[in-house]
Amino acid sequence: MKRDLKKIAKNVIELEIKGLKKLKRYINSSFNNAVEVIANCQSKVILAGVGKSGLIASKIASTFSSVGTPAFSISANDCSHGDLGSITKKDILILISNSGNSDELKNIIQYANRYKIKLISIVSKKNSLLYKAADIKLLVPDVEEAGHGIVPTASTSVQLSIGDALAISLMHYKKFGKLDFKKFHPAGSLGKKLKTVEDLMLAKNKIPFINENDTIGKGLKVINQKKLGVLIARNEKLNTTGIFTDGDIKRTIQGSVNIYSNKIKFFMTKKPISIDKDILAAKALNIMNEKKITCLPVFKKGNQKKTIGILHIHNILSSDIN
Numbered sequence: 001m002k003r004d005l006k007k008i009a010k011n012v013i014e015l016e017i018k019g020l021k022k023l024k025r026y027i028n029s030s031f032n033n034a035v036e037v038i039a040n041c042q043s044k045v046i047l048a049g050v051g052k053s054g055l056i057a058s059k060i061a062s063t064f065s066s067v068g069t070p071a072f073s074i075s076a077n078d079c080s081h082g083d084l085g086s087i088t089k090k091d092i093l094i095l096i097s098n099s100g101n102s103d104e105l106k107n108i109i110q111y112a113n114r115y116k117i118k119l120i121s122i123v124s125k126k127n128s129l130l131y132k133a134a135d136i137k138l139l140v141p142d143v144e145e146a147g148h149g150i151v152p153t154a155s156t157s158v159q160l161s162i163g164d165a166l167a168i169s170l171m172h173y174k175k176f177g178k179l180d181f182k183k184f185h186p187a188g189s190l191g192k193k194l195k196t197v198e199d200l201m202l203a204k205n206k207i208p209f210i211n212e213n214d215t216i217g218k219g220l221k222v223i224n225q226k227k228l229g230v231l232i233a234r235n236e237k238l239n240t241t242g243i244f245t246d247g248d249i250k251r252t253i254q255g256s257v258n259i260y261s262n263k264i265k266f267f268m269t270k271k272p273i274s275i276d277k278d279i280l281a282a283k284a285l286n287i288m289n290e291k292k293i294t295c296l297p298v299f300k301k302g303n304q305k306k307t308i309g310i311l312h313i314h315n316i317l318s319s320d321i322n
Contacts, residue, residue, distance in 0.1 A: 012146040012153060019143035019154035020161055026141055027165070034120050034136045035169045038069060043090035045071035048079065050102040052152040053159060057096050060163030067167050068176040076104040084111050094120045098142075098155045100128025109133045122159055138162060178280070192321055197284050198277035200319055201298045201309030202228075208310070209234055212241050212265035216257070219264050220249055230295045232307050233268050239305040240297055242268035272297055274304050275311065285316045 038045055045064060047057035057073040064071035074083050084107070087093060093112050097105055100123035112119045113133055121134035124142040131137055140162055143154040170176070178194060208226035210219050212233040219231050223246055233242040244264050252267055253259060274297040275284050284296060298309035 015144055015146050015154045016157040019141060019158045022141035022143060023158050023161055026139055030136055030138055031165070031169075034138055035166060035173055037118060037120070037136060038064075038092055038166065039170055039173045041069075041090075041092045043088060043092075045069060045092050045094065046087055047071060047073045047094045047096065048076045048105075048108060049073075049096035049159075050076045050104045052156050053096040053098065056156055056159045056163065057094070059160060060094075060096075060167070063164065063167045064170070067171045067181065068174055069167070069170050076102070076108060079111075080104070080107045084108065087111065087117060089115055089117055092118045092120065094122065095130055095134070096122045096159055097128070097130050098124050098152070098159075100125045100130035105130060122162060124155065124158075192319065193280075193282065195281045195319060195321060196277065197275055197279050197281055197296075197298055197311050198309070200281050200315040201277065201311045202315070203309040206310075207307065208232055209307075210244070210264060211235075212268065213263050216244075216249060216252060216259035216262055216264055216267065219244055220259065223249070228295060228310065228312055230310070231264070231268075232297055232310060233264055234307075240272070240274070240299075240307045241265065242270045243272035243295075243297065244268040245295075274299055274307070276300065276302070277308065281311075281316050281319065281321050284311055285313070285321060288313050288316075 047061045048054065049057040054073070054076060061071040061073040074086060093108070095105055095108060100121065106129065109119070109130060119134045120136045120138060121130045122138045122140060123130045124140050125131060126139065131139065140158050143158060145151055145155060146153040181194065206226070208222050208228055208231050210222050210231045210233055212235055222231055223229060229246040231244040232240055233244055235241050242265065244267065248267055249259070252262070273287065273291055273293065275287065277298050277300045288294060288296065294313045296311045297307040298311055299306055300308055
């Protein structure tokens with residue numbers, strides 16, 4: 001019996017794989033048109049379907065919204081009882097149906113055509129009402145279903161996949177990057193992975209600045225005040241010129257250097273390793289581990305001369321980033 005169940009499972013997966021392979025051959029210029037129209041929508045993107053296709057519509061809408069294309073799904077059944085009022089002329093309507101002839105879709109299609117609402121179809125039948133009525137027709141393959149050939153399985157996998165393809169294509173078209181993605185995913189494991197240097201750095205009066213012409217003795221006081229074990233040295237133009245650590249202080253003292261008369265600029269590390277504020281914190285941690293350092297001066301927009309923050313390894317580790 002267990003062997004039979006494994007065989008059934010593998011057969012279901014194989015049918016879905018075949019459906020997805022067919023789908024690849026159906027991607028054409030209509031797909032490009034759909035992406036461009038959705039990307040340039042000045043109002044809402046609304047998705048609807050019937051039954052399992054309705055659930056797929058909800059998932060696609062959620063994915064769209066998470067990657068920078070605001071969208072929501074509506075119930076095809078409820079549209080016949082007032083919800084058509086949520087669709088306006090500036091909206092884009094995406095209807096999903098395997099057959100394209102579901103009764104619940106007819107009122108929506110009629111409404112969209114009457115009021116010239118842009119209609120995109122995801123459908124597998126060319127001779128269907130939905131295919132004929134759509135402004136942009138995304139034809140998907142008519143695939144073999146599992147479960148006596150009647151349970152929506154391979155067909156819903158195909159619908160879901162073309163929805164994902166649209167979402168990721170929209171990301172690229174709109175140049176929606178990791179930093180944009182982070183705005184919509186502030187919590188959980190994704191939020192941690194997408195934290196940037198700017199999210200964790202210390203800024204303004206927390207930065208241990210010191211003039212490069214100040215003495216090591218004065219630098220020692222600043223290090224004790226800021227408690228970061230490091231100084232960011234600057235010149236009269238407030239440009240960063242070097243970094244000076246508590247380890248450097250210990251070495252100078254051991255070398256019998258007079259810390260109250262010698263200037264920091266003669267003992268600091270010039271041209272320190274620094275990092276852009278928009279870099280992922282995980283990458284900053286890799287740099288610290290590789291270079292065996294605990295702090296990084298932070299700059300923005302390629303201007304490495306101006307330090308706007310300091311990132312300490314403790315700030316990263318306390319955020320559970322590794």
